[in-house]
Structures are given as C-alpha cells and as structure tokens.
Amino acid sequence: MTAVDLFLPCAAGVEAFLADxxxxILGARTRLLQGRGGVTVEADERGAMALNLHSRLAQRVLWPLAYGAYRHEQDLYDLARDVRWTDWITPAQTLRVDTTAQRSPLRSLNFATLRIKDAVCDAIREASGERPSVDTRAPDLPLALHLTPTHATLYVDTSGEPLFKRGWRDARAAGRDVTGEAPLKETLAAAMLAAAGWQGRAEDGPLLDPCCGAGTIAIEAAQIACAVAPGLARRFAFERLAPWGDREGEWRSLREAARAAVRAPAVPIFAGDVSFRMTDFAERNAERAGVAHALQLKTADALQRLAPAAQGSLMLNPPYGERIEAKGRGSTRPDALRPGAREGFDAGGTPAAFFAELASHWKRHYAGWTAWVLSPDMKLPTLMRLKESQRVPMWNGPIECRLFRFDMVAGSARRSTD
Ligand SMILES: C[S@@+](CC[C@H](N)C(=O)[O-])C[C@H]1O[C@@H](n2cnc3c(N)ncnc32)[C@H](O)[C@@H]1O
Incomplete structure (x- = not known):
C-alpha cells in the first residue's frame, strides 16, 4: 500500500462538503486539506477505490505522480521522464494527457501536453522497445497536468470518465433535454442536497422536486436515501492500471459491501414536471439508477401541485431559459395533451410572472416546507417576494448561481402581495 496525497477537484463552494x-468514506481521522476547488486527501490504492465508488461531490480522484518547478516545456518533459511509467501501463495500452493551467507563462498548453506524452512514450520505448499510443476517447492511462505560474503537478486520473457520470443517464439523451434545458450534473445535485443537509434520514423529511426535468435531483436524493453508491453502475480508469492489477478481489469486495448496504428509503421522494415527456424520461433514468421504487413521479404543473406531505423540502432548479411558454395555473391539461403546446414554463409569459405565482402557490399550500431553489438570478427573492434565510454560492458549470433557501412558514400568505 502506498499512501499519497490524492487530489479530488470539485466545484467552487463545495470544498467543505467534499471534505466531510x-x-x-475513509474515516474521521483521515488527513485532508481543504483547498480552493478541491480537497487533498491522504489515502492509498484502496482509499482511491473507495472514493471513486462512494464520492458524490468530487469530479475526479487524481493520483499524484510528479511535482516540480518549471519555466519551459523541457522542464515538463524532464519532470515526466522521472516517473517509472512501466509501473503504470504496458506498451500495448493507451494514454491521454489533459492540461489545465492558472496563469502559466507557457505560450502553448498543447505543446506542454505533447511534451508529457513524449516523455511517457520515450520512457516506455526505452524500457521495452515499443511505445504506447494515444487514445483521446477511452485511454487506459488518463493523465492530468496542472500548471500554476511556477509549478507543475502531474496526476493519474484514476476515475477516467468524470464522476458526475454515474452510469445511469441515457447516453443519447445526456445533452439538452426536450425543453432545451441542460440537465444538472449529478455532482451539483449532490452539492445542493449536501448544502441543505438533506441525507434521506427520517428527520430530514420528504423531498419534492416539482420541476424535475430528467430527474437528476430526485434520483440523487433517492440514491442517498437508499444508500446506493454513486459509482456502482460504472467503470473506472484504475481498473485497467497496473497498480490495481492485483487488487481485483479487494475491489470486488468493496462493490459487494456497497451492494449489501442498499436499504429501503426512510422518507418518500416526490418529483414531477409539467411535461409528460420529462417525467417519462425521469422514470426511465430512475429505473437505470436502481431507485424507481423510491421515487413517486407525476406529470403536474408546479403552479398547481399540492403538497404531498405536511412538511418537507422542495429542491429544484427551475427553468431559467429565455424560451418561455405560458403553461401555468389555468392550464388544466399537461402539455402532452394540449395540441401545439411547446415545452417551457410559466404563468404569464415571463420568468417574473412564473416566480411570483410559484411563490404565492407555496405560501398558500406549502406552509411548513423549506424550499431550496438554484438560480443564476441574484434577484430571485425579489421576483418571488420572499426573503431568503440562506444563499449558498454554487456554480452550474460556468454559470454563477445561488442556492436560495426559503422557509415557508404558516401565515406567510398574508404577506403575499398577490
Ligand atoms: C432547468 S429544467 C430542470 C432540470 C432538472 N433539474 C434536470 O437535472 O434535468 C426545468 C424543468 O422545469 C419544467 N417546467 C417548466 N415549467 C413547469 C411548470 N409550470 N411546472 C412543472 N415543471 C415545469 C421544464 O419542463 C423543465 O424540465
């Protein structure tokens, strides 16, 4: 066993949740350091396997290989030549190098990437007479080079595909959904749940996403409630790498333990969308994620849907695209039944009307609930005529957002301006 400082990158703002x-996953006494954009964790090969299998918040699990000062591309080549590459792959295997940089003085990051690739290939050719080839799609050895203004760190990406890919999303439909909205990344849905402190325990209460789209938040919540490890349905790069070659039994027992830990949920999880196509889609995603039994899905208008329990948490990223179509209160039939209806949202044709109406509806019918709404619109509380009790910074890809918390207290309807 080799204990190293693994680096687990995550979205900005998520570091403290990832450290917890x-x-x-690894135990309360694990040594770790919370940094900007990630957490450094002391762990060995087994720890790397456990983190890949169980982390909902990390983007990847990176294994450090080399670290040093650099000024030119040749310094990067020299740094990479010092690594014993034959410990990692055979010449018959493939590699890919991805480079990220913060204010690097180098003129071409592509050239930096190429120099790392050259160093790996030269080292293996020198040792064996043959060189590995590059595969940009599904490499056996994915390498990650990170450059600061003065230092370079070279890692093996033990995850391969980023960890937000849990393995249940239909690959053909993984891009934009039928409404044109991009589904949330699973890691961001997990971060929303972590920020809310929702862990699927009886005391956390039921959860409802009334604008569920492909179902990401509800499926993530259902997996948490059922203790389904996020990595159970996918493969990882380390499975093809030499240092894990003799750990197949250990890996199998980690996965078996994860399967054995799956339990019935302690709380119900509700989700719905005004579009039948989306609820149908979410249903199929939930089946592939192994949690369809824990999810109650319904095609319904969020502006009309009544609370399914006396109290609980609403958690959603409402539509915020420009393509808006009236579909709010007053429309009695779901869009699939209305001839010519387009996908979209809202009550009066604008986001302002939609959010004002959503807030009025919640004030009337969701007293006792806590609503968590992810939005890039910093003025959302004004639109909703509600005062938030918390606003947590989060990034949806490149879009800066806030997760707003609204406590729907009984009687707040009286303060409504509707
Ligand atoms: C930003 S997407 C949600 C994406 C979702 N979190 C996911 O990961 O796939 C917003 C969703 O709200 C739905 N929607 C729009 N208006 C609605 C309404 N009045 N009631 C319920 N759902 C609505 C849209 O159909 C769309 O699927």
Missing amino acids: ECRR
Missing part, C-alpha cells in the same frame, strides 16, 4: 464526505 471524504471523512465519511
């Missing part, structure tokens, strides 16, 4: 998660 690493301690839950």
Whole structure:
C-alpha cells in the first residue's frame, strides 16, 4: 500500500462538503486539506477505490505522480521522464494527457501536453522497445497536468470518465433535454442536497422536486436515501492500471459491501414536471439508477401541485431559459395533451410572472416546507417576494448561481402581495 496525497477537484463552494464526505468514506481521522476547488486527501490504492465508488461531490480522484518547478516545456518533459511509467501501463495500452493551467507563462498548453506524452512514450520505448499510443476517447492511462505560474503537478486520473457520470443517464439523451434545458450534473445535485443537509434520514423529511426535468435531483436524493453508491453502475480508469492489477478481489469486495448496504428509503421522494415527456424520461433514468421504487413521479404543473406531505423540502432548479411558454395555473391539461403546446414554463409569459405565482402557490399550500431553489438570478427573492434565510454560492458549470433557501412558514400568505 502506498499512501499519497490524492487530489479530488470539485466545484467552487463545495470544498467543505467534499471534505466531510471524504471523512465519511475513509474515516474521521483521515488527513485532508481543504483547498480552493478541491480537497487533498491522504489515502492509498484502496482509499482511491473507495472514493471513486462512494464520492458524490468530487469530479475526479487524481493520483499524484510528479511535482516540480518549471519555466519551459523541457522542464515538463524532464519532470515526466522521472516517473517509472512501466509501473503504470504496458506498451500495448493507451494514454491521454489533459492540461489545465492558472496563469502559466507557457505560450502553448498543447505543446506542454505533447511534451508529457513524449516523455511517457520515450520512457516506455526505452524500457521495452515499443511505445504506447494515444487514445483521446477511452485511454487506459488518463493523465492530468496542472500548471500554476511556477509549478507543475502531474496526476493519474484514476476515475477516467468524470464522476458526475454515474452510469445511469441515457447516453443519447445526456445533452439538452426536450425543453432545451441542460440537465444538472449529478455532482451539483449532490452539492445542493449536501448544502441543505438533506441525507434521506427520517428527520430530514420528504423531498419534492416539482420541476424535475430528467430527474437528476430526485434520483440523487433517492440514491442517498437508499444508500446506493454513486459509482456502482460504472467503470473506472484504475481498473485497467497496473497498480490495481492485483487488487481485483479487494475491489470486488468493496462493490459487494456497497451492494449489501442498499436499504429501503426512510422518507418518500416526490418529483414531477409539467411535461409528460420529462417525467417519462425521469422514470426511465430512475429505473437505470436502481431507485424507481423510491421515487413517486407525476406529470403536474408546479403552479398547481399540492403538497404531498405536511412538511418537507422542495429542491429544484427551475427553468431559467429565455424560451418561455405560458403553461401555468389555468392550464388544466399537461402539455402532452394540449395540441401545439411547446415545452417551457410559466404563468404569464415571463420568468417574473412564473416566480411570483410559484411563490404565492407555496405560501398558500406549502406552509411548513423549506424550499431550496438554484438560480443564476441574484434577484430571485425579489421576483418571488420572499426573503431568503440562506444563499449558498454554487456554480452550474460556468454559470454563477445561488442556492436560495426559503422557509415557508404558516401565515406567510398574508404577506403575499398577490
Ligand atoms: C432547468 S429544467 C430542470 C432540470 C432538472 N433539474 C434536470 O437535472 O434535468 C426545468 C424543468 O422545469 C419544467 N417546467 C417548466 N415549467 C413547469 C411548470 N409550470 N411546472 C412543472 N415543471 C415545469 C421544464 O419542463 C423543465 O424540465
């Protein structure tokens, strides 16, 4: 076993939640350092396997290989030549190098990437007479080079495909959904749930996403409630790498333990969308994620849907595209039944009308609930005529957002301006 400082990148703002998660996975005494954009965790090969299998918040699990100062591309080549590459792959295997940089003085990051690739290939050719080839799609050895203004770190990406890919999303439909909205990344849905402190325990209460789209938030919540490990339905790069070659039994027992831990949910999870196509899509995603039994899906208008329990948490990223179509209160039939209806949302044709109406509806019918709404619109509380009790910074890809918390207290309807 080799203990190293693994680096687990995550979205900005998620670091503290990820640090807690690493301690839950590896034990309370795990040594770790919370940095900007990720967490450094001391762990060995087994720890790397466990983190890949169980982390909901990390983007990847990176294994460090080399670190040093650099000024020119040749310094990067020299740094990479010092690694014993034959410990990692055979010449018959493939590699890919991805480079990220913060204010690097180098003129071409592509050239930096090429120099790392050359160093790996030269080292293996020198040792064996043959060189590995590059595969940009499904490499056996994915390498990640990170450059600061003065230093370079070279990692093996033990995850391969980023960890937000849980393996249940239909690959053909993984892009934009039928409404033109991009589904949330699973890691961001998990971060929303972590920020809300929702862990699927009885005391956390039911959860409802009334604008569920492909179902990402509800499926993530259902997996948490049922203790389904996020990595159970996918493969990882480390499975093809030499240092894990003799750990197949250990990996199998980690996965078996994860399967054995799956339990019935302690709380119900509700989700719905005004579009039948989306609820149908979410249903199929939930089946592939192994949690269809824990999810109650319904095609319904969020502006009309009544609370399914006396209290609980609403959690959603409402539509915020420009393509808006009236579909709010007053429309009695779901869009699939209305001839000519387009996908979209809202009550009066504008986001302002939609959010004002949504807030009025919640004030009337969701007293006792806590609503968590992810939005890039910093003025959302004004649109909703509600005062938030918390706003947590989060990034939806490149879009800066806030997760707003609204406590729907009984009687707040009286303060409504509708
Ligand atoms: C930003 S998407 C949600 C994406 C979702 N979180 C996911 O990961 O796939 C917003 C969703 O709200 C739905 N929607 C729009 N208006 C609605 C309404 N009045 N009631 C319920 N759902 C609505 C859209 O059909 C769309 O699927």
